[in-house]
Amino acid sequence: MKLTIERAALLKSLAHVQSVVERRNTIPILSNVLLEAGDGKLSLTATDMDLTIVDEVEAAVGEPGATTAPAHTFYDIVRKLPDGAQVEVTAGGEASQMTLKAGRSTFTLATLPKEDFPAGGDSELPQAFAVQAGELRNLVDRTRFAISTEETRYYLNGIYVHATESDGVAVLRAVATDGHRLARFEMPLPEGAAEMPGVIVPRKTVGELRKLIDERDEAIEIALSDTKVRFAFGPTVLTSKLIDGTFPDYERVIPSSNDKMLQVDCKAFAQAVDRVSTISTEKSRAVKMALNGTAMTLSATSPENGSAVEEIEVDYGGDAIEIGFNSRYLLDIAMQIEGDSAVFAMADAASPTIVQDVKDASALYVLMPMRV
Amino acid sequence: MTTLCRDCFIVSPQPTVEKRPNVRCRSCGSPRVASHLELESLTIAHIDCDAFYASVEKRDNPDLLDKPVIVGGGHRGVVSAACYVARMYGVGSAMPMFKALKACPDAVVIRPDMAKYSRVGREVRALMEAVTPLVEPISIDEAFLDLSGTAQLHGGCPARTLARLVKQIEDSIGVTASVGLSYSKFLAKIASDLDKPRGFAMIGREEAPAFLAEQPISIIWGVGKAFRQQLAKDGIRHVRDLLPYDENQLVARYGRMGSRLYFFARGIDSRKVEPHSAMKSVSAETTFNEDIKDLPKLEKQLWRLCEKVSKRLKAKDLAGGNIVLKLKTSDFKQLTRSRSLENPTQLSEVIYQESRRMLAKVADGRRFRLIGVGTSDLKEGEDADPPSLLVPELEQVAKVERAIDAVRLKLGDDAIKKGRSLK
Numbered sequence: 018m019k020l021t022i023e024r025a026a027l028l029k030s031l032a033h034v035q036s037v038v039e040r041r042n043t044i045p046i047l048s049n050v051l052l053e054a055g056d057g058k059l060s061l062t063a064t065d066m067d068l069t070i071v072d073e074v075e076a077a078v079g080e081p082g083a084t085t086a087p088a089h090t091f092y093d094i095v096r097k098l099p100d101g102a103q104v105e106v107t108a109g110g111e112a113s114q115m116t117l118k119a120g121r122s123t124f125t126l127a128t129l130p131k132e133d134f135p136a137g138g139d140s141e142l143p144q145a146f147a148v149q150a151g152e153l154r155n156l157v158d159r160t161r162f163a164i165s166t167e168e169t170r171y172y173l174n175g176i177y178v179h180a181t182e183s184d185g186v187a188v189l190r191a192v193a194t195d196g197h198r199l200a201r202f203e204m205p206l207p208e209g210a211a212e213m214p215g216v217i218v219p220r221k222t223v224g225e226l227r228k229l230i231d232e233r234d235e236a237i238e239i240a241l242s243d244t245k246v247r248f249a250f251g252p253t254v255l256t257s258k259l260i261d262g263t264f265p266d267y268e269r270v271i272p273s274s275n276d277k278m279l280q281v282d283c284k285a286f287a288q289a290v291d292r293v294s295t296i297s298t299e300k301s302r303a304v305k306m307a308l309n310g311t312a313m314t315l316s317a318t319s320p321e322n323g324s325a326v327e328e329i330e331v332d333y334g335g336d337a338i339e340i341g342f343n344s345r346y347l348l349d350i351a352m353q354i355e356g357d358s359a360v361f362a363m364a365d366a367a368s369p370t371i372v373q374d375v376k377d378a379s380a381l382y383v384l385m386p387m388r389v
Numbered sequence: 390m391t392t393l394c395r396d397c398f399i400v401s402p403q404p405t406v407e408k409r410p411n412v413r414c415r416s417c418g419s420p421r422v423a424s425h426l427e428l429e430s431l432t433i434a435h436i437d438c439d440a441f442y443a444s445v446e447k448r449d450n451p452d453l454l455d456k457p458v459i460v461g462g463g464h465r466g467v468v469s470a471a472c473y474v475a476r477m478y479g480v481g482s483a484m485p486m487f488k489a490l491k492a493c494p495d496a497v498v499i500r501p502d503m504a505k506y507s508r509v510g511r512e513v514r515a516l517m518e519a520v521t522p523l524v525e526p527i528s529i530d531e532a533f534l535d536l537s538g539t540a541q542l543h544g545g546c547p548a549r550t551l552a553r554l555v556k557q558i559e560d561s562i563g564v565t566a567s568v569g570l571s572y573s574k575f576l577a578k579i580a581s582d583l584d585k586p587r588g589f590a591m592i593g594r595e596e597a598p599a600f601l602a603e604q605p606i607s608i609i610w611g612v613g614k615a616f617r618q619q620l621a622k623d624g625i626r627h628v629r630d631l632l633p634y635d636e637n638q639l640v641a642r643y644g645r646m647g648s649r650l651y652f653f654a655r656g657i658d659s660r661k662v663e664p665h666s667a668m669k670s671v672s673a674e675t676t677f678n679e680d681i682k683d684l685p686k687l688e689k690q691l692w693r694l695c696e697k698v699s700k701r702l703k704a705k706d707l708a709g710g711n712i713v714l715k716l717k718t719s720d721f722k723q724l725t726r727s728r729s730l731e732n733p734t735q736l737s738e739v740i741y742q743e744s745r746r747m748l749a750k751v752a753d754g755r756r757f758r759l760i761g762v763g764t765s766d767l768k769e770g771e772d773a774d775p776p777s778l779l780v781p782e783l784e785q786v787a788k789v790e791r792a793i794d795a796v797r798l799k800l801g802d803d804a805i806k807k808g809r810s811l812k
Contacts (some may be wrong), residue, residue, distance in 0.1 A: 095479045165732045170779075196731065268777045369778055385778045 018082025018109050020054045022074065024095060024102040024119065027059075031092040032072040033253055034063035036090040037070050037225060050088040051134045052106075052115075054121040055081035062134070063088055068222050069137055074250040083131040086115045095125050115277055138257065142240035142247055146209035148189075152353040153237055154230045156191045157223055159202040159380040162349045164220050167196035172262030174225055179215030180206055187211065192267050195248040199348050199383040202351075212241050217260035222246075225255060255383030271383055274367050275362035277335035279308060280375065283359045287351035289327045293317045294344030304344040309337040316345070340366045350382045391428040395421040395552045395589055400429070400545060418493075427572075427593035433662065435569040436555065437578035439586035441530035442470035445509050446499050448563040457496040461486050463747065466676050469602045473672040483771070511560050520554050525662045531581075533574050535662035552589065560722070571597075573658035575610055597656035601792050602629035609653045611646060628654050636641055668705065672713065672763020673697040679755040687760060693742055694762045695798050699737035703794065708733035708773035709764025712743040716751060717759035724751055732775050733768040738786045740764070753783040806807055 034050055042048045051062040059076040076351075082216065086108075096105065100118045108115035108128060117124040148156075155175070165173035177192045187206040229236070229250050238249040241259075247257045270375065294304050297317040307314040313331045318324040340363060351359065356376040365371045372382040390403040394414035401415065403424070412420050438444065442460040447453045457475035459770075462469040468489050471480040476493055478493035490496065490783040510529035517524045520543070522537035555566045567588035569581025576592045583590040592600060595686035601608070606625055607617050623642070625631055631639070631654040635655045639647030673694040681687055702709060710726040713727040715752065734740060776785055796805045 128488045169729065169731050194778060197775065199778055265779055269783075365782070367776065383778060385776050387775065 018084055019050070019105075019107045020059060020076045020079035020272045021103055021105050022059060024098050024100065024104055024242045026074050027078075027104055028092075028095050029062050030059075030072040031071045031088070031095055034061050035066055035088045035092040036228070037068055039065055041167050044282050045093070046091070046129050046133045046135070047083065049085035049134070050089050050091060051083065051085050051131060052108075053083040054078045054106075054340045055368060059272070062137070064135060064137070065221075066135060067219065068225065068255070068257045069138075070225065071254045073255075078248050080109075081110050081231045084115055084128045085131055085134050090126060091114070091117075094269070095099055098122065105270045118287075140242065140245055142242050143247060144210065144213040145238065145240040145243065146207040146213070147236040148204075148207050148236050149236050150233045154203050155379070156189075156202050156204060156225070157227050157230070159189045159225070160193040160200040160285065161220075161223050162353070163195055163198050163200040165174040165193075166220075167195065169295050170196075170259055172217060172264055175217040175260045176221045177215060177217050177267070179265040181304070184316045192264070194265075194267060194270070194383075197343065198350070199267060200350075201267070201271070201380050201381045202382075206276040213241060215264065216243075217244060217262060217264055218239060218246060219257060219260050222255070222257040229253060234379050271381070272364060272371065275364045275368070275371055277308075277338060277363040278333070279313070279335070279363065280332035280358055281313070281329070281361070282331075283351055283354045283357060283374075283379065285329055286331075286359065287348060289315050289329050290344050290347050292350075293325045293327050296322045296342060300314075303387045303389050304347065305339060305340045305341045306334050307336070307337075319371050327329050332350040335363075338363065338366065339389070341387040342370075342384055343387055346384055350384070353380060353382075390424050390426055392422050392424045392796035393548050393552060394419055395556070396542050397424060398545070398549050398552055400549055408595050414678065421589075423552075423589045423591065425548075425591040425593060425739055426595065428548050428591065430549045430570055431570045431591055431593060432535060433571055433573055433577045434536060434547065434551050435574070435581040436532055436533045437477070437569070437581045437585070438510075438516065438558075438564050439443045440472045440486075441510075441564065442469050442501060443472035443475070444508055444564040446653065447472060449505075450738055453497055457493050458499060459486075459489055459496045460499050460501050461489070462500060462676065471496075476765060480686045495522075504699070508589070509562060509564065510646045513558055513564070513566070513576070514560055516554060522664060523662045524619070524664055533662045533689075534654065548591070555589075573656070574662065575653055575658035576656060576661050579608060581603075594656070600629070601654060602780065603654055604628050606630070609650060611649060616643075616646065668707070668767060670713075670763055670765035670767065671698055671701045671705070671709065672761055672765075673701075674715060674759060674761025674763075675704055676717075676759045677757070679757050681760075682752070682756045684749065684752045687748060687757065690743055691744055691748060691762060692737075692807070693761065694739040695733060695744060696737045696810075698763055699735060699740055699790075702770070702773075704768030708735050708768045708770055709740065710766030710768050711764055712747070713763050713765055714744045714751070715759070715763070716748075716752065716757050717763035718759050719756040721758075725753060727765075730764070732766055732770050733766075735770060735773040736787060736790055739774070739783075740788060764792075 024301050038048060050109055055078060057075060058073050060073050094117060103156040105118040112127045115126045115128045148340040160176050160382055173195060179190055181188060181190050183203055188203040188204050189210055191202045240247045244259055246259055247252045247259055290304055293315045294317055295301055297303055297319050305316045311330060311333060312328055314328050316326045350372050354374045356374040358375045359372055360375050361370055361372050366386055370384050372384060392403055393400050395538060396419035397414060397417040399416045412419050441721060446458055458472040459468055459475050459480060460470045464793050467485050468480060468484045470482060475493050475496050482490045482495050507529055514526060517532055517534055521534055521536050521539055522576045523546050525533040540546055551568050555568055565587045567581050569577045569590055571577040572594055573593040576597060580590040580592045593792055605627055606612055607622050631650050634650060634653040639651045675690060711729045711746045712725055712732045713725060716724045728743055728747060774787055791804050
């Protein structure tokens with residue numbers, strides 16, 4: 018294999034694929050990126066067995082061929098090369114080595130045969146539809162913060178995406194929860210998605226997906242089956258296993274009869290919560306909201322640090338109530354609300370509370386109060 | 390050489406090293422003298438009460454004074470403590486009771502009264518804490534003490550203060566204790582064992598390396614049976630066998646323990662005496678009168694233990710972040726299973742459900758002689774069992790348990806029980 022490629026193009030492709038590769042691998046081949054040169058193109062593939070990214074980049078291929086090289090080292094080298102450098106990549110022959118030449122620098126990397134690289138296995142992905150980059154970005158951002166990191170309930174370690182109806186309108190719905198909060202996002206059902214099965218997209222895949230969305234403003238093609246999903250961004254293709262599990266019946270968690278309605282200026286509220294929570298300890302980040310008429314008193318106390326109180330003006334017509342929330346969860350939600358005001362629908366200090374953007378009903382958040 | 394009389398507390402220098410260091414105190418004539426070159430400069434002590442449970446029982450019933458006394462549970466239990474008379478017959482701690490009784494059929498067996506021992510243990514600790522704030526309890530009857538900088542206050546070197554302290558423990562509480570004095574925790578602990586009972590032993594900086602070199606490797610804290618065998622396989626049986634290796638080699642071979650082996654072998658132990666060392670785990674276990682293999686019977690025992698653990702957690706305002714299940718088979722093989730919890734808990738119901746799930750997998754028809762349950766990842770009580778969106782039933786479970794606790798507080802532990810404990 019022999020090819021020459023412009024440093025910036027190679028770096029971009031390597032950046033796409035290298036983050037899939039785990040830093041510590043027990044299986045050596047999984048530390049490597051598969052490089053295949055031919056027909057004026059270099060194709061790069063990285064996998065952790067669950068998630069695979071393939072990227073293609075134009076290159077002047079002198080001699081077609083394929084090999085695998087350590088992904089992180091390769092990436093670090095190319096990252097440190099000067100801007101505008103032409104990188105000459107040579108591999109093959111007797112020694113299992115790959116040589117990189119750029120300017121006066123020469124690097125030799127140990128390679129492993131391409132035959133050892135796990136084959137992707139082209140499985141059938143019968144459901145296919147396209148989603149605009151902007152909408153997919155919203156879907157991810159509005160829900161991903163609520164994904165559980167707890168391994169015991171593995172079926173919560175991703176975003177549950179499914180086709181359903183909301184008030185008689187067909188929608189694509191995404192849900193994530195960690196048992197303390199839940200985030201739900203809806204968008205009009207894309208054409209061709211009506212038959213799709215409900216799937217749980219793993220957290221790592223969501224992270225990689227999110228990075229790639231930012232580089233694109235056209236539609237992203239999605240194809241899936243019961244067990245796999247593929248996102249195609251032009252030449253970059255992300256294929257991932259889905260979480261094999263049943264997402265809990267989240268609808269029973271969303272209360273329907275909460276009647277204590279509170280409206281806040283989202284920005285002022287978030288700033289006040291942030292200030293008051295400075296005092297609460299790392300472990301329990303409880304902030305208490307005491308509501309009486311149009312005044313809300315936010316407070317936090319910590320046996321080690323002291324206490325904090327702040328009053329803000331709100332729109333509230335219900336009975337006086339005191340309710341506590343994890344300040345970080347409040348801030349996570351406030352960050353996702355782009356409108357000026359947010360509305361809280363509460364029942365009592367121990368029951369789930371709903372939070373929404375007043376002007377945008379596409380996202381809904383459910384928050385479990387804390388004992389304060 | 391400096392000499393300390395352990396009865397009249399006189400410290401006297403001995404300019405010439407005699408062949409037989411003072412056999413009697415020059416001032417009061419007592420034979421209980423301790424001599425050491427570094428006597429005045431050693432500050433880290435380990436105090437360990439002698440056959441503590443048995444001593445407390447003898448104190449409370451003088452008729453037992455010259456009889457072999459074993460404190461321990463039933464026929465199937467193990468020896469918790471054996472007095473020095475019983476030890477002469479070969480009875481030792483942790484020995485199964487039937488073996489102990491075979492060795493010493495005349496022994497008076499007393500069921501442990503933990504409440505009493507911990508009360509006496511607290512009295513002992515109070516005396517220790519009157520001497521220095523740096524007291525690190527290891528168990529109910531032993532502790533490390535750091536006496537650095539107390540010479541001025543007590544008008545004498547730490548050795549003298551310690552001699553007075555153990556005398557005071559003897560006189561006012563009525564149990565004896567042994568003192569190990571050195572410059573590090575590791576060596577102090579070893580020293581307290583050298584001269585038991587009623588002992589007073591010192592290991593100085595000068596002699597430590599030579600002393601350690603001759604000791605079996607198991608003297609190093611953290612070297613248990615399995616590790617000892619691994620080391621033996623590598624030809625390391627005595628501490629001196631470690632000396633040819635540098636730290637990196639030992640770390641490469643034995644991981645974190647390698648570093649400890651390297652330093653301890655040279656008598657270097659930089660661990661500080663830490664008072665208030667927080668509780669690290671809460672657990673409860675029981676040895677059955679007869680081996681059990683049926684799951685329902687095991688579950689019944691398990692439930693009782695879960696309630697015990699939960700009660701302790703609640704009393705200390707702690708919460709368990711994981712659940713550890715421990716079983717011992719009829720042929721003494723120990724099995725442990727553990728599981729992290731999503732949220733720390735105080736509830737006996739949660740501890741029970743989690744441990745029962747692990748038990749169901751382990752109980753495959755084997756016979757067991759012991760079951761235990763506990764938690765080793767302790768969190769603060771206020772973080773226990775947070776309300777959950779996905780398991781709203783938990784709040785109900787917690788309410789029921791709080792109601793049961795309230796009834797028990799008023800009317801006693803037997804006033805109300807779950808049906809599963811009656812099966």
